[in-house]
Amino acid sequence: RLLYVGRLDPRKGVDTAVEALAKLPGEARLELIGGWDAAEEERLRRLAHDLGVDGQVHFAGHRSRAEIAAAYGRADATIFPVRWEEPWGLVPLESMARGRPVVATGRGGSAEYLRDGENCLLFDAGDSGALAGALRRLARDPELRRTLRDGGLATAPLHTEAVLNQAVEQALQEAVGGVRPALVA
Numbered sequence: 001r002l003l004y005v006g007r008l009d010p011r012k013g014v015d016t017a018v019e020a021l022a023k024l025p026g027e028a029r030l031e032l033i034g035g036w037d038a039a040e041e042e043r044l045r046r047l048a049h050d051l052g053v054d055g056q057v058h059f060a061g062h063r064s065r066a067e068i069a070a071a072y073g074r075a076d077a078t079i080f081p082v083r084w085e086e087p088w089g090l091v092p093l094e095s096m097a098r099g100r101p102v103v104a105t106g107r108g109g110s111a112e113y114l115r116d117g118e119n120c121l122l123f124d125a126g127d128s129g130a131l132a133g134a135l136r137r138l139a140r141d142p143e144l145r146r147t148l149r150d151g152g153l154a155t156a157p158l159h160t161e162a163v164l165n166q167a168v169e170q171a172l173q174e175a176v177g178g179v180r181p182a183l184v185a
Contacts, residue, residue: 002030002135003075003100005068005091008040013081013105015047019128020079022051024135030079033060033071072098077138080104083125092120093159096152101145103134113159117144119151 002021006012014032021030030053032044041059048054063071072078078095082105089110092102102120104110116122121138123130138144157163 001074001076002028003033003071003078003095004030004081005033005071005078005094006080007035008032008037008044010040011082011084013083013125014040014044016081016083016126016128016131017079018044018048018053018057019051020131020135021048021053021056023129023132026056028135029056029058031058031060031071031075033063033068036061068094069098072100075100077101077103077135079131079135080110081125081131082107082110084108086110092152093156097156099149099153101138101148102152103131103138113155115151115155117147119148119155121148 002017004014004017006014008014017030021028044057045054045059048057060071072095075095078091078100080089080092080095080102082089084107086108089104089108092104092110092114095102096119102114104114104120104122105125106114106116106120106122107125114120114122121134121144123134138148
């Protein structure tokens with residue numbers, strides 16, 4: 001049970017996940033949740049059909065926060081296959097916070113916190129064979145799953161909104177010499 005959360009956009013590499021599905025056992029399933037681009041959805045549906053995995057891909061569309069949390073809970077792994085320099089990448093952190101392994105490209109901002117073999121498995125963007133290989137490795141290695149779960153659970157709390165806000169406030173205070181600006185009424 002594989003999960004992708006995010007926009008359907010060619011830069012997000014969802015096609016890599018669909019292609020990887022064709023290289024996995026027939027019982028593998030991929031759920032796609034997120035914002036929609038109708039043309040990209042149609043392209044991905046055609047790709048899944050052409051690869052013979054259309055019955056294994058579920059296009060769930062936009063879901064509530066509670067439904068997304070539930071999807072993380074039932075997933076065996078979350079895939080973050082971005083091709084572009086994604087500015088941050090919240091999805092891996094959300095997955096880690098739910099104790100789910102992440103398989104990702106580590107492009108862009110997610111490279112700040114993704115560590116191959118420690119809190120995720122990394123693969124080269126666009127390489128569906130490498131993604132499938134990482135997923136097979138994860139499926140057959142319970143110790144690796146445990147390591148990634150534990151590493152992810154340790155990583156996620158370091159990157160919350162509160163932690164970020166505190167770091168920004170501290171940096172701003174240091175920039176102005178530690179002086180807090182007066183509030184204007």
